Every structure is written in C-alpha cells, then in structure tokens.
Amino acid sequence: MNNLLHVGLDVGSTTVKIAVMDNNLNTIYTSYQRHNSDTKNTVCAVLDDLANRYPDAEFTIALTGSGAMSAATFLNVPFIQEVVACKRAVEKYIPKTDVVIELGGEDAKIIYFGKSIEQRMNGTCAGGTGAFIDQMASLLNTDSSGLNELAKKHSIIYPIASRCGVFAKTDVQPLINEGAAREDIAASIFQAVVNQTISGLACGRPIRGNVAFLGGPLNYLSELRNRFIETLHLTDEQIIVPDEAHLLVAKGAALDSLETTPISTQKLMAKIQVLRNSHDSTTNPLKPLFVTDSEYDEFKARHSKDVVKKGDLSTYKGDCFIGIDAGSTTTKLVVTDTEGALLYSLYAGNEGNPLKSVTNMLKELYKVLPKGVTIRYSGVTGYGEALIKTALNVDLNEIETIAHYTAAKKFMPNVTSIVDIGGQDMKYIKLKNNSIDNIMLNEACSSGCGSFIETFANRNSKTATGKLVYKFADLFIVQWEEMLKLYPKAKLGGAIY
Numbered sequence: 001m002n003n004l005l006h007v008g009l010d011v012g013s014t015t016v017k018i019a020v021m022d023n024n025l026n027t028i029y030t031s032y033q034r035h036n037s038d039t040k041n042t043v044c045a046v047l048d049d050l051a052n053r054y055p056d057a058e059f060t061i062a063l064t065g066s067g068a069m070s071a072a073t074f075l076n077v078p079f080i081q082e083v084v085a086c087k088r089a090v091e092k093y094i095p096k097t098d099v100v101i102e103l104g105g106e107d108a109k110i111i112y113f114g115k116s117i118e119q120r121m122n123g124t125c126a127g128g129t130g131a132f133i134d135q136m137a138s139l140l141n142t143d144s145s146g147l148n149e150l151a152k153k154h155s156i157i158y159p160i161a162s163r164c165g166v167f168a169k170t171d172v173q174p175l176i177n178e179g180a181a182r183e184d185i186a187a188s189i190f191q192a193v194v195n196q197t198i199s200g201l202a203c204g205r206p207i208r209g210n211v212a213f214l215g216g217p218l219n220y221l222s223e224l225r226n227r228f229i230e231t232l233h234l235t236d237e238q239i240i241v242p243d244e245a246h247l248l249v250a251k252g253a254a255l256d257s258l259e260t261t262p263i264s265t266q267k268l269m270a271k272i273q274v275l276r277n278s279h280d281s282t283t284n285p286l287k288p289l290f291v292t293d294s295e296y297d298e299f300k301a302r303h304s305k306d307v308v309k310k311g312d313l314s315t316y317k318g319d320c321f322i323g324i325d326a327g328s329t330t331t332k333l334v335v336t337d338t339e340g341a342l343l344y345s346l347y348a349g350n351e352g353n354p355l356k357s358v359t360n361m362l363k364e365l366y367k368v369l370p371k372g373v374t375i376r377y378s379g380v381t382g383y384g385e386a387l388i389k390t391a392l393n394v395d396l397n398e399i400e401t402i403a404h405y406t407a408a409k410k411f412m413p414n415v416t417s418i419v420d421i422g423g424q425d426m427k428y429i430k431l432k433n434n435s436i437d438n439i440m441l442n443e444a445c446s447s448g449c450g451s452f453i454e455t456f457a458n459r460n461s462k463t464a465t466g467k468l469v470y471k472f473a474d475l476f477i478v479q480w481e482e483m484l485k486l487y488p489k490a491k492l493g494g495a496i497y
Contacts, residue, residue: 004262005054007045008059008085010247011035011068014105014130015216016042019250020050022481026076029053030247032216039067044276051265051272052372058264062406063255064249066107074278077270080256082249083119086111089252090212098209101197101228103217105130112203114214120201128162128196130217133224136189139172140182142349147186151223154187156180162192170424173352184245190227190255192218198231207232212240219246228256306411313343319376321367324358324394325403326350326384329423331357335365340410344368349454354384355391362392383424401429401439 006025010017016039020029028182031049033247035042050059063072064085072079090097090113100111108129112118122129130144137147158175161167168189175185198207211234213225229239263271290296312321312337320343325332331354335344346364350357369375379396380388381403398406404427408415419428426449430438442449455462 003054003057004496005057005059006254006257007050007059008250008252008257009046009061009063009065009068009071010250010253011039011043011065011071012104013066013107016046017065017247017250018046018050019244019247019254021055021254025255027244027251029190029305030244030250032246035067040275040278043071046271047268047272047375047466051268055265058262059268060260060262062253062260063269064253064256066104071275074275076274077271078257078260080253083109083111083117085249085252085256086214087113087117087252088255089248093248093251094212094240095382096210097212097240099207100212100214101207101218102214103129103193103224104215106199108201110197110207112205120203122200123210128193128200130215132162132168133189133193133217133221136168136172139169140177140185144217147189148221148223150186151190153183154181156184156188157191158184158188160188160192161336162196168192169423175352187223187227190221190224191231192428193224194227194231197228204381210238210240212242212245214242214245214248216246219244235375256324309339309341311337311341313373314370316343316370317372319374322375322378324378324380324382324388325362325400326354326358326380326382326388328383328425329454331361333358333361333365350384355387358384358388358392361421401427401436404429405431405436421449425449 005028006023008019008021010019014034016031016033016035018029018031019027022028029050031046033046055160055351061075061077062080062085063069063075063077064082066082069079073432086100086102086109087482090100090111097113099113100109101112102109105131108122110120112120113422133144133147137143140147140150142150158171158180160171172185172189175188211228211232213219213228218225218228225241228234244251277395290299316337319338321336321338323334323336327350328347330345331350333346334342337343344365346361348357348361377396378394379398380394381400383400385397385400388394404418404420408418408431416431418427418431420427420429426442428440429436430440
C-alpha cells in the first residue's frame, strides 16, 4: 500500500509534535509547534493539515505525551506511554544508547537502557525544564534562543537555584543588579538546569556510556547540551544527538502505530470533528466567584468592614511608629500613629536587594515627614529582618508568623486561621487558645506565589508597542541610577509597560 502512512503525535505540556512516515518508514513530514495551553484546537489543526496534505492516503495513528490521553480517547486511536514510544524510537534509530536525557516543556526524564529499562522523571515541580528556561530568559529580556546565544560568550558560572523558578529568580535578580554579564547569567541558568536534572533525577546513579540528548530544549539549545557534556565529562564518542531529537518520541509513536488498523482520510476528518466538539468530562469548570452583581456587592460590603483606620501624615503631629516587612521579593513600609491608624505606606519590589529597597523607602518617607512628627519606635519582619535590623539599627525585629498573628487579632480577636501568600512562600497558620498551634509552609516549590504570578503576568501581557519599547524601557527605567550619571538633570516620569 503505497498510500499508507504512519503517524505519531506527541502532545506535550507546551508543544505538539507530529511525525509522518511512509510505508518504508522514511520520515516524509514533521511539525513542531507550541499549543499555548490550547491543546485540543492545536491537535485538531495539526491533523487537519495532515488530512489536507494527503487527501488520498490511509493512516495508522498513535498518540503519546502528557496531554495526549484525552485527545486519544475522543479520536478513538491508541495512546502510547511516552517512555514506551521513546524506547521504540531509541531501539530503531540510536540502538547504541545507554542513557537518555530528555527535557520537555514541563518534564525532565532520564531513562537507563540495559537488561531492564529504568525511568526517572520529575514529579510536581517543573524546575529545570523548558518552561523554567523560558521564565529565566524573560528576566534577561530575551527568549530561550537568545539565552543560548548569550551563553556562547560566557566566562563565569554563578550558582543559581533551579528547584523552583521563583527561587532561581531570587538568585538571578541580584546578579543583574550587581552588573554581572548577561552572558555569564545565561550560562549559569543552563548550568542550573543541568544540576537540577542530574541531582534530582539520577539520584546518585552514574550516567555512563553513550548518552542521547532528546527533547526540544536539548535539540535547539546547543549551550545547554554543552553544559551537560562538560558536567558529565562525556567524550565525543559518547555523545548522541540524533537528527530531529525533539521529534524522536513522536517517531516512536508512529512506529507503534504500525500494529493498528488504518483509517481513511474521510474517517480521520470525522474523528477530528468529534474531538473539536468534545468536552472532557474529567474536567469540571469552576463556577464564577460572583454570578450576579448583587453577590459581588454583598462580598464588598462584608469585607469592607475590616479595614485599617487611616490618617493624614501631612497634618499629623506627635509620635509615630514605623513597620517594615522585608519580604523575599517585595518591601512594605508603614507609618502608624499612637492609635494604630495608618498614616503612610509604600510597597515595591526589592529586585533582589532588600537593604537598598528599604533605604530608598525611608528616604522617600523623610522627604514628606512633617515637622512636629517624631519617629518613636521601629520594627521589622520578613525574610530580611536580621539584615535590616543590623544595617539600619531598627529597634525591634519580629518573626513573620507572630507579626501575622498580631495583625490578625487586631481585626478578629477570635481568629482561628491565617492564610498568607507572599512572593516566595504561602503559609497556613492554625491558631488555638490564643496561640499558634500549627504552621504549614511550602518548601521546595513556590508555584502559585506572588513572584510566580508577577513573572507570567509581565511575560504575557506586553502589547505589540510594549514589545518594541521594552528594551528601551529597561535602559531608561531599570537602569535609572546609571542614566542619572549621564543626565543629572533628568527626571523619572514613570514606568513603561
């Protein structure tokens, strides 16, 4: 059957890959594209293109990948576990492989081949994967390919955490602020990925013999591969980088489809329509928080009862008190009167330098502090409490949980639970008998915290105009102090988004 084609579709966490083979198992067509979280429509579009390209063909089809199971169900085609698909492809195309290192959009795998196959895969955290690299690249105002070009010219490797994108951001931001070369930061990010993959997945088992590098990041990012090669001390004979390494799992699915019943183009089009009109019963869409305007108004009325009493610093006379929260990613400063009323407040990102952030806030406060107002006492809490207390001679440093408890009791004396989401952490504090009974805190991952939300909001919300002026905005706004040295009479008018 000359018109019989074998199709493998790899539906990953961030991309959709397709490999089409003829009856002699020659690859005749491939595609690789991001689905931008719209997996179903992207799969439909890819299969539509396939049907249009080969209107008179018959197809054997198999799907694989983390996002493929639901699509395979609606299409009524086989689903192949991606390790099985990878094994098929490795045995077919690169049989001398001893170890596979594969990086995807949100997963990382190490597969050991031998008498038995052993797979190591990341669990709940996507640290050190393609999405992690994209997130880090955004901090340098570039993309993953730009990061790769920068890394080619590096000279120094800095230690950067890779277990979590937020933690890594906390390491990268100070390097940027201190003027570290972007080339060195880029290479350090790749090295962090290598460290995370080897330490987190190999778990002490040696990576020896012939090592194959698979997946989109390792296919497109040569410097990332080089970091692996250097770290593992691989010789040229031990390095395997197959052609179209990012498509190898899709090819494995195509090979697996040989055992399935062929379908015509017409039947394929009918299956695509079923998928397009499908609704996954395993996912229950969340109801809106407020169905009607009255529900929203009721919510606002209920929550407006517990608000901080406010005063006017410009007209205030007497003693005041300063509270500083030096958080992991932001700095907060408040000024209160003797009754606890809020007179003044500031909130800003610390950009990896909490001391500088607090100092700048205090300078701003002193500019507007009227005569007749005396700062009687000061306190600090948060990640940087010890640093700020020592550096600025703050009167009191308080543990963050106690500060939470003290503030919560002010509004609700009988409070039993406190939920706090910060830049890097989220906490649940259980109270019992007017004391803290238990504290639950995120540990190795900061997914869902403030910095996580901020990074992705900034990355995805740039307008076309914003993308054009972004680098100029970085020069004139982010590096404002350096610009002032050149233009001492310049004034900062605001931020550009």
